[in-house]
Amino acid sequence: MKKILTIPMQKEVLSGLRAGDALLLSGDLYTARDAAHKRLFDLLRKGRKIPIDLRSVILYYTGPTPTPPGRPIGSAGPTTAGRMDSYTPFLLERGLRAMIGKGPRSNEVKDAIKKYGAVYMAAIGGLGAYLGRCVTSCKVVAFRELGPEAIYRLGVKDFPVVVINDGTGGDFYEATLKRWSRAGRIRR
Amino acid sequence: MRKIHATTIRNAVRELCIRANAELPRATTAALREAFSKERSRLGKETLSLLLENAREGAHERVPLCQDTGYAVFFVELGQEVRITGGSLKAALTSGVRQGYRQGFLRASIVGDPLLRKNTRTNTPCMIHYDIVRGDKLKILFLPKGGGGENASALKMLRPADGIAGAKQFVIETVRRAAAGACPPIVVGVGIGGTFDSCPLIAKKALLRPLGRRSKHALYARLERELLKEINNTGIGPSGFGGSVTALAVHVEYQACHIASLPVAVNIQCNAHRFRSITL
Incomplete structure (x- = not known):
């Protein structure tokens, strides 16, 4: 059964999320992928202000296609989260609490997620056209010159995600491998 | 002329x-449908049904x-x-x-x-x-x-003594490492033999074979069957959410190679396995 959640989430709601929960999210997501992460990281390291409030946003790792006429956005599925791993513990330390991407995180990131009581969720990779349809509005917030890698605020409705890593150390990818793998022996 | x-x-x-970019080839849609009927995990099935809806959305709305x-x-x-x-x-x-x-x-x-x-x-x-x-x-x-599948791909120069078992192990390791990042259920193109430059190219060409058609060479056809089974046994499942379908197909291509070498390349393709050709 899918839980229906609105963003911004209450702190208790976020900390109550558990690995394996299937959610439908409605509210605002903020996009950021490789280049935007580097910008945020560099600004924060220099002690400068950044254009988003890390404590209240859900970062969504995506670089959408250009918006065609008659739609709020083109295709907008998740990109591989592992590429943001080198920046993520630093952003969590600065207040970030929720991220959406796809694929497993590094041990450093998982530890930081647990330490700060954050949550990492996965959207389905290859689902860009469908997820684009869940987007009701799209506005550039910062770094417009980065094109698809800019930070956009996406209004979303019933956006499907699954919780992968939760604040208690739960790891859905690892749990599923344990449950579903059948140790096939490689024939010599 | x-x-x-x-x-x-x-x-x-x-x-x-x-x-x-907008139209999923019929063969891929058919493979996703077959995966849906085979998949035993509930979340895996839901994922596959969303991917099929994604294909409809792409074709109708002409959205990537x-x-x-x-x-x-x-x-x-x-x-x-x-x-x-x-x-x-x-x-x-x-x-x-x-x-x-x-x-x-x-x-x-x-x-x-x-x-x-x-x-x-x-x-x-x-x-x-x-x-x-x-x-x-x-x-x-x-x-x-796409970048996800390419980043998860790999080439290794094995020793001839590593043989079939070594080649299989490398393919399975590569798929395990790729996991959810490569957008499963994936298509796995494997190149065996050739040179350092040609091996990844035949792995890529292997992706273009009609989906699921076996190699004409009995040894390689068997290798494909065994690899597919092993990959589906990993339990990674659709989108990495766990399940019985991790790959839609495994295609292996081979080439003559040097007496000292056994190159193996794995080119991974995501569930949106799309390509299109035209003859002028």
Whole structure:
């Protein structure tokens, strides 16, 4: 059964999320992928202000296609989260609490997620056209010159995600491998 | 000599880019449907049914199936009795990509320099593999190749003593490492043999074989069956949410190789396994 959640989430709601929960999210997501992460990281390291409030946003790792006429956005599925791993513990330390991407995180990131009581969720990779349809509005917030890698605020409705890593150390990818793998022996 | 004008090629390529990115080939849709019927995990089944809905959305709305509209990879078969007029073949393909990606609202995903990383904004240059063949036709196959699958791909120069078992182990390790990042259920293209440069290329070409058709060589057909079973036994499942279908197909291509070498390459393709060709 899918839980229906609105963003911004209450702190208790976020900390109550558990690995394996299937959610439908409605509210605002903020996009950021490789280049935007580097910008945020560099600004924060220099002690400068950044254009988003890390404590209240859900970062969504995506670089959408250009918006065609008659739609709020083109295709907008998740990109591989592992590429943001080198920046993520630093952003969590600065207040970030929720991220959406796809694929497993590094041990450093998982530890930081647990330490700060954050949550990492996965959207389905290859689902860009469908997820684009869940987007009701799209506005550039910062770094417009980065094109698809800019930070956009996406209004979303019933956006499907699954919780992968939760604040208690739960790891859905690892749990599923344990449950579903059948140790096939490689024939010599 | 049969003449083909560069403009004809450019226009054809423009259409190829737009359609290939929005329309999932029938074979891939059929494979996803079959995966849906086989999948035993509930979340895996839900994922597959969403992916099928995604395919419908792409085709109806002409929206790219995935936001990663890929590196524009071409496999060109140029008949030796064809003469291209009005410009070079490479320029025609490149301008077709430039126009197709702009007019089709496809994402520009190419940086001109791998270290400086500035987006070229046109999704060019493209990657072109040429084959000169008999006849007076020009066949252009367009494969938009996303970063997720490419990043999960690998090449290893094994020792001949590693043999079939070593090759299998490397393929399985690569798939395990790719896991959810490569957007399963994946298609796995494997190249065995050849040289350091040709091995990954035959792995990529293996992806283009009609989905699920077995190698004509009995040894390699068996290898494909065994690899598919092993990969599905990993339990990674659709989108990495766990389940019994991790790969839609495994295709293995082989080539003659040096007495000292056993190169093995694994090219991973995501669930949005799309490509399209045209013959002029």
